[in-house]
Amino acid sequence: MATSVTPIVEKLEPMSRGRTDSRKRKPKQLAIINELCTGCAGSPVCVGYCPVEQCMFWVPDDEHPPFGRIEVDKSTCIGCAKCTAKGPDGMFLDGCPWDAIEMVNVEEWEKGHAVELPAVPDRPVSEWGWVPSAYV
Numbered sequence: 265m266a267t268s269v270t271p272i273v274e275k276l277e278p279m280s281r282g283r284t285d286s287r288k289r290k291p292k293q294l295a296i297i298n299e300l301c302t303g304c305a306g307s308p309v310c311v312g313y314c315p316v317e318q319c320m321f322w323v324p325d326d327e328h329p330p331f332g333r334i335e336v337d338k339s340t341c342i343g344c345a346k347c348t349a350k351g352p353d354g355m356f357l358d359g360c361p362w363d364a365i366e367m368v369n370v371e372e373w374e375k376g377h378a379v380e381l382p383a384v385p386d387r388p389v390s391e392w393g394w395v396p397s398a399y400v
């Protein structure tokens with residue numbers, strides 16, 4: 265009998281480092297990386313602003329090494345928007361200077377991806393080195 269295996273994404277460096285206990289409930293918004301992400305030539309500016317352990321991480325472009333991009337683990341992101349330069353009312357903040365990070369409504373993201381995100385991370389910190397691909 266065939267068994268179903270959940271596809272996972274391995275998190276590679278550079279990645280964000282920080283707290284592991286910040287997400288106490290499902291945030292109202294999440295960070296998504298759009299097609300403008302260049303990976304900052306391997307030195308991503310954004311990861312330094314993320315206060316959550318292994319929330320932002322490197323995904324290599326297998327077809328065009330050594331290029332790659334940054335992705336966000338949507339099961340650990342707290343929606344703080346520290347990684348984006350777009351603040352409320354057009355305010356300019358620190359964070360990605362290339363317009364490659366957008367904050368999106370969680371419910372809309374879940375609907376669009378047919379995924380229900382966990383309210384708090386659903387695996388122990390020792391397993392944060394990977395993420396189910398549905399949460400990326």
Ligand code: SF4
Nearest residue numbers: 301303304308310360
């Ligand atoms: S999201 Fe922005 S800051 Fe982060 S790697 Fe991509 S382009 Fe660079």
Ligand code: SF4
Nearest residue numbers: 314341342344345347
């Ligand atoms: S919104 Fe906050 S927690 Fe989420 S990826 Fe950006 S900096 Fe990290």
